[in-house]
Amino acid sequence: xxxxxxxxxxxxxxxxxxxxxxxxxxxxxxxxxxxxxxxxxxxxxxxxxxxxxxxxxxxxxxxxxxxxxxxxxxxxxxxxxxxxxxxxxxxxxxxxxxxxxxxxxxxxxxxxxxxxxxxxxxxxxxxxxxxxxxxxxxxxxxxxxxxxxxxxxxxxxxxxxxxxxxxxxxxxxxxxxxxxxxxxxxxxxxxxxxxxxxxxxxxxxxxxxxxxxxxxxxxxxxxxxxxxxxxxxxxxxxxxxxxxxxxxxxxxxx
Amino acid sequence: xxxxxxxxxxxxxxxxxxxxxxxxxxxxxxxxxxxxxxxxxxxxxxxxxxxxxxxxxxxxxxxxxxxxxxxxxxxxxxxxxxxxxxxxxxxxxxxxxxxxxxxxxxxxxxxxxxxxxxxxxxxxxxxxxxxxxxxxxxxxxxxxxxxxxxxxxxxxxxxxxxxxxxxxxxxxxxxxxxxxxxxxxxxxxxxxxxxxxxxxxxxxxxxxxxxxxxxxxxxxxxxxxxxxxxxxxxxxxxxxxxxxxxxxxxxxxx
Numbered sequence: 001x002x003x004x005x006x007x008x009x010x011x012x013x014x015x016x017x018x019x020x021x022x023x024x025x026x027x028x029x030x031x032x033x034x035x036x037x038x039x040x041x042x043x044x045x046x047x048x049x050x051x052x053x054x055x056x057x058x059x060x061x062x063x064x065x066x067x068x069x070x071x072x073x074x075x076x077x078x079x080x081x082x083x084x085x086x087x088x089x090x091x092x093x094x095x096x097x098x099x100x101x102x103x104x105x106x107x108x109x110x111x112x113x114x115x116x117x118x119x120x121x122x123x124x125x126x127x128x129x130x131x132x133x134x135x136x137x138x139x140x141x142x143x144x145x146x147x148x149x150x151x152x153x154x155x156x157x158x159x160x161x162x163x164x165x166x167x168x169x170x171x172x173x174x175x176x177x178x179x180x181x182x183x184x185x186x187x188x189x190x191x192x193x194x195x196x197x198x199x200x201x202x203x204x205x206x207x208x209x210x211x212x213x214x215x216x217x218x219x220x221x222x223x224x225x226x227x228x229x230x231x232x233x234x235x236x237x238x239x240x241x242x243x244x245x246x247x248x249x250x251x252x253x254x
Numbered sequence: 255x256x257x258x259x260x261x262x263x264x265x266x267x268x269x270x271x272x273x274x275x276x277x278x279x280x281x282x283x284x285x286x287x288x289x290x291x292x293x294x295x296x297x298x299x300x301x302x303x304x305x306x307x308x309x310x311x312x313x314x315x316x317x318x319x320x321x322x323x324x325x326x327x328x329x330x331x332x333x334x335x336x337x338x339x340x341x342x343x344x345x346x347x348x349x350x351x352x353x354x355x356x357x358x359x360x361x362x363x364x365x366x367x368x369x370x371x372x373x374x375x376x377x378x379x380x381x382x383x384x385x386x387x388x389x390x391x392x393x394x395x396x397x398x399x400x401x402x403x404x405x406x407x408x409x410x411x412x413x414x415x416x417x418x419x420x421x422x423x424x425x426x427x428x429x430x431x432x433x434x435x436x437x438x439x440x441x442x443x444x445x446x447x448x449x450x451x452x453x454x455x456x457x458x459x460x461x462x463x464x465x466x467x468x469x470x471x472x473x474x475x476x477x478x479x480x481x482x483x484x485x486x487x488x489x490x491x492x493x494x495x496x497x498x499x500x501x502x503x504x505x506x507x508x
Contacts, residue, residue, distance in 0.1 A: 024446060037429065087429050091403055092446030093437065094372065095349060118348065118372065149345055154432050155409075175291065175341050178408050179433025183347065192278060192346030 001110065001127055008100050008112045008123065011052055015045040015082055015098045016116040023117055024092045037086045042066050045082035045098065053078050063103075063230065065204045077103050077230070081204040085181035094118050097182040101207035106230040111211025113186045122186050124215030132190055139218035139240030140191035145169070145247065148194035151177040151184040157200045162235070165252050166197055172251075185209040185238055189216040194240050195248060199223075201234040213238050219245040223252045255364065255381055262354050262366045262377065265306055269299040269336055269352045270370040277371050278346045291340045296320050299336035299352065307332050317484065319458045331357050331484070335458035339435035348372050349437040355461035360483040365465025367440045376440050378469030386444055393472035393494030394445035399423070399501065402448035405431040405438040411454045416489070419506050420451055426505075439463040439492055443470040448494050449502060453477075455488040467492050473499040477506045 022041045029037045046066045053062055061077035062070045071077075078100065083089050085096030094117035102110040102125070110125035122137070124130025130137050142148050150173040158166055170176050173195070177184065182205070187193045189212045210220040210228045220238035221227060225246075228236065237252065239245035276295045283291045300320045307316055315331035316324045325331075332354065337343050339350030348371035356364040356379070364379035376391070378384025384391050396402050404427040412420055424430050427449070431438065436459070441447045443466045464474040464482045474492035475481055479500075482490065491506065493499035 024444070087403070087431055090446070091405070091429075091431055091438075092441040092444055093349065093431070093434065095347065149341070151345070154430070156430075175345075176408070176410075177341055177345055177347070177433060179431060180347065184345075187346040190278070190346055192344070 001125055004102050004110055005123065005125060005128060007056060008102065008110060011049045011100050012098055012112055012114040012121060014048050014052060016114060018045045018048060019083065019098065020116040023089065023094070029090050037090055038066060039083075039086065039090065041089065042083045042086060046080055049080055049082065049100070063203060065202070072230070075105060079103055079108075079204050079207045079230070081208070084205060085183065088179075088181065095180050095183040097186065099182055099204060099208040101211055103207055103230055108207040108211040108228065111208035113182055113208055113212055115183065115186070120186070122189055122212045124189070124212040126215070128215060130189055130212050130216035137190045137216050139189060139213065139216050140194070142194040142239075142241040142244050145172045145244060146174060148173045148244065149175040149177065150195040150197065151180060151193055152197055153179060153181050153184070157198060159199070162199050169195070169197060169248055169251055182209060185213060188218060188238055188240055189213050191240060194244065196238045197236070197248070197252075199235045201236055203230045203232070206232070206234070206236050209238065218242070221245070221249070223249070225249045255379055258356050258364055259377065259379060259382060261310060262356065262364060265303045265354050266352055266366055266368040266375060268302050268306060270368060272299045272302060273337065273352065274370040277343065277348070283344050291344060292320060293337075293340065293344060295343065296337045296340060300334055303332075303334055303336065303354070317457060319456070326484070329359060333357055333362070333458050333461040333484070335462070338459060339437065342433075342435065349434050351436040351440065353436055353458060353462040355465055357461055357484055360485060362461040362465040362482065365462035367436055367462055367466055369437065369440070374440070376443055376466045378443070378466040380469070382469060384443055384466050384470035391444050391470050393443060393467065393470050394448070396448040396493075396495040396498050399426045399498060400428060402427045402498065403429045403431065403446075404449040404451065405434060405447055406451055407433060407435050407438070411452060413453070416453050423449070423451060423502055423505055436463060439467060442472060442492055442494055443467050445494060448498065450492045451490070451502070451506075453489045455490055457484045457486070460486070460488070460490050463492065472496065475499070475503070477503070479503045
């Protein structure tokens, strides 16, 4: 696992080198089929990471946001999101992240979140306690939802039914923070946010986050409490306090 | 005006020295009467700035978020928000800002936005073109709303009636970004965001932003198109492109 961790770091270093110089410069923004934005930074960073993986681990699969799936039924598969939060990237907000995960038989065993501008990196995996820039991190206890800072990127990502459930949780919480994509999960892993609830995510959005959060002491599952895998439906709940995670799950599933 | 600018920079330096060391450390979070959070960083930074103003310009007024108004009918009044985006500050998100404005007879003539963690500073004023870390900035042209990246901190800040109007604008725009408080306006001044629309703001939230944006080539007014002053009602619209600003105003006022 340590060799994989070292390699994940080298992937993130390479992506950072491509992305950082383009931040707050003029570049074209193209629309994908789902109307979400994509830039040369997303594409070049993923291309570079794919080349490095194919060279180092030709037998591994790859599942990337911009260039799709390759050999994804292999025992090991690298799950890549070169820029999670592309809208933040194009708006000059240094709160996007490069997400890299290694999944084994569909289950995340390693996760890395990199913020190329602030030079911040969170990494954790099976048997490897999560760290932030090399320092051990722990999620924080939060005994009651009424004390919790919760976050979601946008309530528009929810269906009407999901929104009702989310609102129930939100109303019981202390503070709500919108926006931030992966960056909110990273702060949860570091112990500054208590709960993140989202829907409509893809494996490249959540695999890395789950590995970092679980190995920092938190819990991150789907809305039924099942571990996240390549096949999860994209509804996720992360909590720093495992007991609180269970309480909120009950509110989402009833 | 240049002496005032130099003094505003020294206020921001002092606030940064107090706020930055507390970021991502454990501190108490108190609730104000409106249930919004306040910390020792907010209080100490404002106290220090007030002391500096009273010593340097004893005849000037002060209007601060945490410690209220003092001699606010003076010709010159300093309008202070030590931490705009306290929720982001407590959640470990480096997108809050220290806001400092000098108003003359109620009208902002100088504005400063400081991000203490990323060491970013925007400043602009009457006769002083706006800068970001010392470099001239310009808002960007955006000929059509359908090409615009728009932002608002939370749609929950709007009344139902305001929300309907905002949604009309949002639906016609290209991208919507939630969260970010003053940091979104700063990116608008730098030419990376096109429109910010909010409601329920106080003078300490908007005076500094208006001065920076207007002197970077953009427009920032209330929802009726009137210049922002200490007496404005807290509904604001900022746009980098002055023509687009007028078009959106028409959508908000009809």
